[in-house]
Amino acid sequence: MSGEARMVDTGNDDVTRLSGEIAGHLRLTLDELGAVRENVRRLLDGVHAEGRRPSRVDLGGIRGELQACLGRPGHPMDGVGVAAAVGYLADGDYWLEWWRHDRRGGLEFVAHSLSPRSDLFYDYSARNWFSAAAASGRTEIVGPYVDVGGTNAYTVTVSVPIDTDRGFAGIAGADIAVARYERLLLSAGCAAPVVLTNADLRVIASNRAEYLPGDLVRADGAWGSLDVAADVFPAGAAWKLFSPALP
Structure with a gap:
């Protein structure tokens, strides 16, 4: 995301846990x-x-x-x-x-x-x-x-x-x-929207209907990001979890 990306406070622990679960799947x-x-x-x-x-x-x-x-x-x-x-x-x-x-x-x-x-x-x-x-x-x-x-x-x-x-x-x-990742994100109980993307910022899965697989996530300073299992990807090609700030 543009500027200083930050993870939103609401659901921080949930998003971090999701990152670990997805990384575990890949490993x-x-x-x-x-x-x-x-x-x-x-x-x-x-x-x-x-x-x-x-x-x-x-x-x-x-x-x-x-x-x-x-x-x-x-x-x-x-x-x-x-x-x-x-x-x-x-x-x-x-x-x-x-x-x-x-x-x-x-x-x-x-x-x-x-x-x-x-x-x-x-x-x-x-x-x-x-x-x-x-x-x-x-x-x-x-x-x-x-x-x-x-x-x-x-x-x-x-x-x-x-x-x-x-x-x-x-x-x-x-x-x-x-669909496996969609079920994972939906069952996590995160209050904030959470979106899993590839390195090109194409949506893989999310817990909100407005973010569909293949959609492009637009840069926005209100989104915080977290790399997922960066060690299993080539440099700079890791998946990301994004969580936008709640209204």
């Missing part, structure tokens, strides 16, 4: 993705040690781990998966293993057409959640965006690159529904 997600990344790396490096290129069957064992991630109590993820770098596998340019919760509380495979010849081709390599981590070589958290072709709802995706002794192999990623 837990990164812990899960770190474990997935290490297992994929181990599988791929094992194949390379045999002197051959990996194929899709070599990564088949990762399915059970992805399902286990979504089945653990208290996890914040709504979907999790692995996407291979284009051309990395010997038996297909594209490979995507992604799972999410279905409407009945079970798990379902997220099916996409991965054939470039198909009218429904899903080129995940062009999606920001993949391309950003591939380009930077570091953890990226993108969104909010509408997950077109997936849940068709506002989503945030956490992506970590997978590197092997042969270079970039793909990403491990997790989807977090924006």
